[in-house]
Amino acid sequence: MKQLVRGFLWVVMLFAVVTAMWHYRVAKHDQTIPWNTDLTISQQQAVKSGKPLLLEVSATWCSPCQRMNMTTLRDPEVVRLLHQYVLVSIDFDNQPKLVHELNITSIPCFFVADARTGRILRENRAGLLAPKDFCDWLTHNEEQ
Numbered sequence: 001m002k003q004l005v006r007g008f009l010w011v012v013m014l015f016a017v018v019t020a021m022w023h024y025r026v027a028k029h030d031q032t033i034p035w036n037t038d039l040t041i042s043q044q045q046a047v048k049s050g051k052p053l054l055l056e057v058s059a060t061w062c063s064p065c066q067r068m069n070m071t072t073l074r075d076p077e078v079v080r081l082l083h084q085y086v087l088v089s090i091d092f093d094n095q096p097k098l099v100h101e102l103n104i105t106s107i108p109c110f111f112v113a114d115a116r117t118g119r120i121l122r123e124n125r126a127g128l129l130a131p132k133d134f135c136d137w138l139t140h141n142e143e144q
Contacts, residue, residue, distance in 0.1 A: 032074055033082050035089035039098070042088035046115030054085035055111040057104055059092040064128035065108040075131035081138045086115070110137070 035056065036042040046053040058065035072078055092099055092107050102111065102120075110124045124137050 033079055033087060035087045037089055037091070039088055039090065039095075042086050043115045043118075046086035049086060051084060051086050051115075052121065053113045053115045054082070054087050055113060056087070056089045056108060057092055057095075057099065057102070057110075058089060058108045062092070062107050068108050068128050072129055072131045072134050075135075077135050078131050078138070081135055084138075085112070 036045070039055075042053060058069070060066075073082075090098060092104070104125075106125065106127060108127060112121045112123075113119060114121055122137075122140075124134075126133075129137070
């Protein structure tokens with residue numbers, strides 16, 4: 001009986017250790033970055049900082065957008081690269097004029113813009129991207 005109890009305690013302790021390690025790993029790698037939602041304020045911040053503006057166009061109902069937010073945009077290398085930009089997230093449904101001006105027909109999509117001129121420097125309309133592909137795009141290594 002003592003061996004059974006001892007074996008059970010080992011299983012419980014092992015489970016507790018594995019669970020604690022998993023929670024630590026998730027917390028350590030759950031690196032989210034705050035996205036602004038006001039384009040005007042974001043442009044002002046980009047001009048002041050000298051950083052380019054990165055616009056994300058997405059929607060709460062968009063499954064690929066939500067998957068990208070939960071995976072790619074939390075990847076440690078992507079997070080590191082995103083710090084080089086002023087980030088603004090545009091809701092597809094709340095900004096119909098901007099969506100029309102940018103000719104957006106599918107989401108998620110991303111644009112890098114010069115905040116001073118408003119000129120679009122590059123765009124990505126590929127939809128859901130894996131972390132490596134998004135990193136390549138952010139660093140200009142994508143194939144044209």
